[in-house]
Amino acid sequence: MKVAFLVALVLFPLGALHAADTAYSALRVLGKRDGQEVLNHVTELRGHDGTPQPAVWKIVLDDPRARGGVREVEVQHGKIVGERTPTSHGVSSSMNFNQLNLDSEGAFTIANQEAQKGNVPFDHVDYRLRAGTGGGAPVWQLDLLDGQNGHVGSVDIAADSGSVLRKDFDRNRPVQDDHAYLDDNHNPPPPPYQASRGDTDEGYSHSGEPFKSVPDFFHRLGKRFERRGHEMQNFFTGKNVHDGVEDR
Structure with missing residues (x-):
């Protein structure tokens, strides 16, 4: 037993792999509950330990009515499973979703292609979607991790065009037992x-x-x-x- x-x-x-939400589906859950206008206040999306999609997406919103001016909503399996208003959190610029053409699935595909070119294996991904600098298009930042070796690389991708803005791979990582x-x-x-x-x-x-x-x-x-x-x-x-x- x-x-x-x-x-x-x-x-x-x-x-659980096939039941995970993408970033788009998590945003739809929030918009369905609070109305589409709420998406104009989203400043960041985060997801950890994606295989390749994370089990939970955390959506960060600029909310003047909340203490600290920020609200965080967690979405899992098509449902809102948590909500909090942290007392301290740096307020970032809201994202322009008219410039968001790349879902987290597409971001993973691009990051995986770059890892193939760099011969960098990984087995899970941390995601972050944030506003671009100077009012630019949102940017995906994917951190690639490999078992007990930890962080092995990162790729920044423009969410409007899918262009790779930056990539950084650690080719001197130690080989651990998890391999x-x-x-x-x-x-x-x-x-x-x-x-x-x-x-x-x-x-x-x-x-x-x-x-x-x-x-x-x-x-x-x-x-x-x-x-x-x-x-x-x-x-x-x-x-x-x-x-x-x-x-x-």
Whole structure:
């Protein structure tokens, strides 16, 4: 029972991947509740640990009626799940959504393409959408993170045109143990098992290689959770399990 619970806990995020909101859908939730005019007061959107979309979007609003002049609204799975008025928060310029042509899905695609060019692997993303300087178009800032290695790069993207404004990759990052869970050659199954199943990873990238596509991103993330579950199961049972097949 304990093992089953722990494995389910490790694999749970895989089921949540497809239910996450994009930035556009989070803004629609707020506009539907408070009216479209409220979107003229949005100063920032933030989302953490996106795989590739974050589970929760935080929308920051300029609100003179709120204490501190700012209101923060959290959106998850199409619903507003939290709201607060912080006492201190730097008030930024409101964004012009007439210049917002790039949703968070598109921003991820562009950042992933840049990471491929730089040969920089990552497994989750922090998002920030803010107003451009001098009244310019909103800007997406994506911070790319890779397991226990932490921050490996960032990409700034113009939200009106999709142009890359800035990119910065850390090519001297240390290799940590978490890479092992994305490495399809880590603890490979024994030859008979490998021969009977065949190469189910054909066409996908391996650890240390750039992602080939969004499905490739999900594939490697799934492998990471899968291997964590197997190693936890092996630890508690003393058995050697590969992808649900027990070695005897």
